[in-house]
Every structure is written in C-alpha cells, then in structure tokens.
Amino acid sequence: MTKVIDYYHFLLSPWSYLGIQHFNSVVAKHGAVVKYKPISVMDTFDNMGGTHPSKRHPSRIKHRMVELKRWSKHLDITMNFEPAFWPADQSLAAQMVYAIQDTNGNAGPFSDAILTAVWAQDRNIADENVLAEIAREYGFDSNALIAQAKSDAIAQTYSKTTQEAHERDVFGSPTYVYNGENFWGQDRIDFLDKALEN
Numbered sequence: 001m002t003k004v005i006d007y008y009h010f011l012l013s014p015w016s017y018l019g020i021q022h023f024n025s026v027v028a029k030h031g032a033v034v035k036y037k038p039i040s041v042m043d044t045f046d047n048m049g050g051t052h053p054s055k056r057h058p059s060r061i062k063h064r065m066v067e068l069k070r071w072s073k074h075l076d077i078t079m080n081f082e083p084a085f086w087p088a089d090q091s092l093a094a095q096m097v098y099a100i101q102d103t104n105g106n107a108g109p110f111s112d113a114i115l116t117a118v119w120a121q122d123r124n125i126a127d128e129n130v131l132a133e134i135a136r137e138y139g140f141d142s143n144a145l146i147a148q149a150k151s152d153a154i155a156q157t158y159s160k161t162t163q164e165a166h167e168r169d170v171f172g173s174p175t176y177v178y179n180g181e182n183f184w185g186q187d188r189i190d191f192l193d194k195a196l197e198n
Contacts, residue, residue, distance in 0.1 A: 003032040003196055006177040008165045009111075010041045011090040011097075011125065013173035017079070017115040018071050019186030023176070024108070026189055030196040032178075036107040038094035039162040039170070041087070048171035054087070071186075078120055085124035090114075091158070093125045095149040096135065098157045102148070110138050 072079040100107040117123035132142035
C-alpha cells in the first residue's frame with residue numbers, strides 16, 4: 001500500500017529548509033508519496049497561537065539564531081542566517097506549488113528550490129520574475145504555470161489547505177502528517193522514518 005505524507009510548510013521556514021535533505025532521503029527510502037501543502041504563514045500565526053519571529057522577545061530571537069547555526073553545522077548545510085529577502089510574501093510561490101500538483105506534476109523539487117532560494121541564494125521569492133526563473137530552471141513553462149497559479153481556483157486551494165492544516169492541529173513548519181500522526185519540526189524526521197516502517 002502506498003504511504004502518503006501530507007507535508008505542511010511555510011516556504012519561508014528555515015526549519016523546512018534544513019529538513020529538505022533528510023526528509024527527501026526518508027521519502028525515497030520508503031517509496032512514499034508526498035503531498036506538498038504550503039500554508040499561509042500569518043494566518044497560521046494568527047489562528048494557531050504563534051508569534052512571528054520579528055515580534056518575539058529578544059531572548060527568543062537570540063536563541064533561534066543559536067539553534068539555526070547549531071543545526072546548520074550539525075547537518076552540514078550551507079545557510080544564510082540573515083537572508084536579504086526575508087520575510088517575503090510567499091503567496092504566489094505557494095500557489096505555484098499547488099498549480100504543479102494540480103496537473104499531476106512533482107512539486108517537490110520546486111518547493112525545495114523556493115526554500116533554497118530564500119536561505120542559500122538571497123533570491124526574492126515575492127518577485128514574479130524570480131519565480132519565473134526558478135520555474136524555468138526546473139523545466140516548467142513559467143508563463144503557463146504562473147497564470148494557472150494566479151487563478152481563483154488555485155488561490156482557493158491555498159486558503160482551504162491552510163484552514164485544513166489548522167483543523168489538523170498544524171501550528172508550525174515543517175509539519176509532516178502520516179497515518180493521522182503529526183511530526184512537527186525537522187528534528188522529528190527520524191520519528192517519521194520509524195512510523196513509515198510500520
């Protein structure tokens with residue numbers, strides 16, 4: 001039986017970026033299918049009791065940076081800890097992910113590329129021209145993809161999936177949902193791996 005993972009995430013999340021390699025290796029190991037489900041950052045903070053990093057207490061902001069540096073070093077992943085274009089509006093990028101999946105395409109590489117653009121390449125994912133470049137780099141017709149992503153139907157998918165995530169107790173990124181169980185954070189991928197073994 002096919003093992004399906006619902007992957008709820010922010011395309012701006014440093015933790016989602018740090019989890020890319022490990023998550024992809026676990027997915028490949030188990031031959032799992034991933035449904036990529038980017039969700040609205042601010043709606044999630046507003047509805048699920050979170051606080052945007054920029055509004056947190058200075059001690060929490062400081063510790064967040066310490067942890068990012070620890071994990072980047074531990075995982076040997078190159079990372080810009082103060083990206084030039086963060087935060088940025090991820091809406092169109094997220095809707096492009098849904099547009100790819102709407103045509104039965106594999107949205108994984110594009111989703112990963114958006115995270116990498118923010119955290120390793122200093123590219124502005126709120127810029128339509130940048131998104132078009134990334135789309136072409138991954139073999140998509142950028143004009144067609146962006147047009148589809150801007151459609152009302154895809155916008156509604158983005159909104160409805162955000163609401164779906166909240167109804168499933170998703171309050172942060174990344175959250176991997178498998179077999180009705182939530183695994184929140186890139187540091188929980190080993191637990192997801194074990195769950196997939198059953």
